[in-house]
Amino acid sequence: MPLHIEEIQYLKNTCAHLDDAYTSLKSTFDTSQKENVILQEENKKLKICIELLQYEKEELERSQKLNSSNSSKPPSSDGFKKQKRTKSLKEPTTEKPGRKKGCKTTTLRQVSNPDKITNLKKDHYCTCCNLNLDEIPLSKKYTKRQKFDFPEPKIEVTEFRLFKKKCPGCKTTILPPCEINGRVEYGKKISSLSGYLSGEQLIPLKRISLYFKSLYNSSLCGATVNTINKKLSKLCKNQIEKIKEYLEKSKIKHLDETGFRMEGESAWLHSMSNKEATLYTPSKKRGDVPIEARGIVVHDNYCSYNKIKEAVHATCNVHHLRELQALKEIEKESWSKYMFNLLKIGNKRKTQSKEIPISKKYIAKYISLYNKIIKKGLEFHINLKPLPSKFPKRKKRRRGHNLLERLKKNKEKVLLFLKKEEVPFSNNQAERDIRMMKLKQKISGGFRKEEGAKIFCNIKSLISTLSKQKMNTLENLEKLLNGKLDLKLTPI
Numbered sequence: 391m392p393l394h395i396e397e398i399q400y401l402k403n404t405c406a407h408l409d410d411a412y413t414s415l416k417s418t419f420d421t422s423q424k425e426n427v428i429l430q431e432e433n434k435k436l437k438i439c440i441e442l443l444q445y446e447k448e449e450l451e452r453s454q455k456l457n458s459s460n461s462s463k464p465p466s467s468d469g470f471k472k473q474k475r476t477k478s479l480k481e482p483t484t485e486k487p488g489r490k491k492g493c494k495t496t497t498l499r500q501v502s503n504p505d506k507i508t509n510l511k512k513d514h515y516c517t518c519c520n521l522n523l524d525e526i527p528l529s530k531k532y533t534k535r536q537k538f539d540f541p542e543p544k545i546e547v548t549e550f551r552l553f554k555k556k557c558p559g560c561k562t563t564i565l566p567p568c569e570i571n572g573r574v575e576y577g578k579k580i581s582s583l584s585g586y587l588s589g590e591q592l593i594p595l596k597r598i599s600l601y602f603k604s605l606y607n608s609s610l611c612g613a614t615v616n617t618i619n620k621k622l623s624k625l626c627k628n629q630i631e632k633i634k635e636y637l638e639k640s641k642i643k644h645l646d647e648t649g650f651r652m653e654g655e656s657a658w659l660h661s662m663s664n665k666e667a668t669l670y671t672p673s674k675k676r677g678d679v680p681i682e683a684r685g686i687v688v689h690d691n692y693c694s695y696n697k698i699k700e701a702v703h704a705t706c707n708v709h710h711l712r713e714l715q716a717l718k719e720i721e722k723e724s725w726s727k728y729m730f731n732l733l734k735i736g737n738k739r740k741t742q743s744k745e746i747p748i749s750k751k752y753i754a755k756y757i758s759l760y761n762k763i764i765k766k767g768l769e770f771h772i773n774l775k776p777l778p779s780k781f782p783k784r785k786k787r788r789r790g791h792n793l794l795e796r797l798k799k800n801k802e803k804v805l806l807f808l809k810k811e812e813v814p815f816s817n818n819q820a821e822r823d824i825r826m827m828k829l830k831q832k833i834s835g836g837f838r839k840e841e842g843a844k845i846f847c848n849i850k851s852l853i854s855t856l857s858k859q860k861m862n863t864l865e866n867l868e869k870l871l872n873g874k875l876d877l878k879l880t881p882i
Contacts, residue, residue, distance in 0.1 A: 438778055438780075441778035442778045442780070444778075445777060445778055452716075452720050455716075455719065455720050456716060459712070459715060460712055460713075460715040460716035460719060460720075461712055461713075461716055462709065462712065464828070498538060500534060500536045501536065504536060514526075543605050543606050544606070545580075545606050545607075545608055548577075550569075550570065576610065576614070576618070578868050578871045578872060579868060580602075580608075580610070581618045581621070581622070581867075581868075581871055582864055582867035582868040582870075582871060583864065584598060584602075584610070584615050584618045584619070585618060585619060585622045585849055585867050586853070586863055586864050586867060587601065588615065588619055588846075588849065589619075589622075589846065589849035589850050589852075589853045590850075590853045590857075590863060592826070592829055592830045592833050592834060593833070593834075594833065594834040594835075595612035595613075595615045595616055596612045598610070598612070598615050599611050599612050599614075599615060616842075619845050619846075619849060620845055621871075622845075622848075622849055622867065622870065622871070623844070623845040623848040623849055625870050625871065625873075626848055626849065626851075626852045626870060627848065629852055629855075629870070629875065629877050630669070630848055630851055630852065632877055632879055633667045633668070633669050633851060633852075633855055633877075633879065634662075634669055636666075636667055636879035636880075637662050637663070637664065637667055637669055637683075638680070638682055638683050638684060639684060639685070640664055640666075640667075640685060641685045641686060641812060642664060642685055642686045642687075642688065642812050642813065643662055643663065643664050643683060643685065643686070643687055643688070644661075644662070644663050644664060644687075644688045644689070644817055644819040644820035644823075645660070645661070645662055645679065645680070645683075645687055645688070645689040645695060645817075645820060646660075646661050646689065646690065646817060646820035646821060646823075646824045647659065647660045647661070647676060647679075647692070647824075648661075648824050648827055648828065649676075650672075650827060650830075650831050650836055650837075650843075651831070651835070651836025651837070652672060652674070652836060652837045652839075652840055652843050653837070653838065653839060653840060654836075654838075655674070657672060657673065657674050657843070658672070658673050658674070658675065658676045658678070659671070659672055659673075659824070659827045659843075659847070660672075660673060660678065660679060660680070661820055661823050661824045661827075662680055662683070663819060663820055663823045663854075664819065665819065665858060666855075666858055666859065666879065667854075667855040667858060667859075667879060668823050668850075668851055668854035668855055668858065669851050670827070670847035670850055670851045670854075671847060672837075672840065672843040672844055672847050674840075676692075676694065677694035677697075679694050679695055679697060679698065680698070681697045681698050681699075683698050683700075683701050684700055684701055685701060685702070686701065686702045686703075686704060686806075686810070686812070686813060687701045687702070687703055687704070688704045688705075688706065688813065688814065688817050688819075688820070689703070689704075689705065689706065689817060689820070690705065690706045690709050690817055691705045691706070691709070691796070691800060691803070702806070703803045703806075704803055704806040704807065704813050705800060705803045705804055705817075706816050706817035706818075707733055707736075707737070707804065707807065707815050707816055708815070708816040708817070708818065709817075710729075710733060710793070710797070710804070711730060711733060711734070713789070713793050714726045714727075714729055714730040714733070714793070715730065716789075717789065717790050717793070718730060721788075721789070721790060723767070723770065723790050724770070725763055725766050725767035725770060725790075725794075726767075726790065728763045728766075729760075729763045729764075729767070729797070732756070732759055732760060732763060736756060736805075736807070736808055736815070737807075737815045739752070739808075740807055740808065740815055747811055748808055748809075753805075753808050753809060756805070756808060757801075757805065760797075760801070760805065764794055764797055764798050767790065767794045768791075768794055768798075771787070771788060771790060771791040771794065774788070823854065826850065826854070830846070852870075852877075853867075855877065855879075856877075859877075
């Protein structure tokens, strides 16, 4: 049946409306699809952001659990919340506390030739009946009691009178030689004491001035103390060269560095030392290490020490023990416990075999266990979920994973203490020597100029070496001022 014109027109209009609706719905669908893609991308970014924030939260919580026993943080940073120490990285010893057999005592004892004698003869009374015994003659026996004390401090002034002579031929005035150049000068004893207080006791210049004022009533000011220190530093340059040459040629030396303030900026103090000598060197760069060193160098595995090509390297295992302690306590990684115990056993074996060298069979077994623990640790970390990273192409590794890679790469450096008798387990020698700079920083602060830092380092290097050589510091500083100090160091 043919359609009417009205029906055909109605159908055409309906189709047009449907086309418009379809176009509208299609544009809405396309827009929703685009929005969905954008939201999915945003969702991915937010997920990564949440993972990063979660990781940062865990890192902050971890940093709160770190202290001086499980990280490189100094004990002073533990603050008032410092926990009671119930365990230590040090092995317990079998020795009993107190004085050891054969140790020389330093108890105050009476001397046979006192400087001053006072006879107490009067006011004798009987302790029973209170009878006055002044008329009764004294017996020849007496009881000695001695008091040790300083005499009243006093500065002694010596006047040198220079009598002139005239040469009749040249008509010139001749003066005899004298040990002082100016009209008034401080003597060698005051200069050596000033240098000792500054370099050994780390007292600031103004407080040294107050010390001389209160004790000797002297007007020695801070500027004069600084001038004395400059003179001492200049005089000990030859001795510093001897110390440097000795340490570079010695069989084993310890290296370390620490930060301090110089000229209002961050700077570094490098130390090179052993049981016989110490050398301090200030520098504006942390990587300014003694690349000319030979023999065996023990350090904390800082990357710049790899510049020392002609030396055998050994790393400090106490640093490893602290890192392993943190992994045991915080991350609860099982492999860290085994590596911690293995290193402790190696250290114990090393201390027990001071005279008898460790057998090759024992070392081979020890290395085998070391390799198995590292393999187990690496397998553990490979199976873990990867850490979130802002840069997906760069895979971020956990602290334990980084430590395992270091222990694997530096196996020879870590285990050198077992293979060679002279190599210690730790770098404590350098830590003890460099602690003096931290004390100086706490007591006196930093240095205004680089020259001041070099002056202090020269004096401190000499004083530390004198102490290690068991030489009297004050006497030898006075010898240095007189040009008579002879520091004999023979490379071992």
